[in-house]
Amino acid sequence: RGTALRWLLKTFSSCSKVGDPHPGQPYKGGHFCAFLPDNREGQKTAVLLKKAFDCGLTFHIKSCNGEERVTWGLIPHKTSWDGGKARNGYPDALYLREVCTVL
16 A cells, blocks of 8 residues: 545535526535545546546535535545545555546
């Protein structure tokens, strides 16, 4: 097991826009953390994830228990450095290939 790139993201609460599930409704932001291995393939994936973030593809607004909130979008992220695929962590030998296919 090597070192990790840790990506910390904070989204702010705001009001949804046209194209969101309920335009004009307030939604809650949140704190998000994702991990990539600190190697050539992980760094290449980090560049692609940054581009996806800049294009607004990382998160979406979802209704949860009657309130709108920011959640991860369709791009898979590893939110734990361990625990395996079942716990959204590593080891997961196919993750980098799968996320690059999505990107």
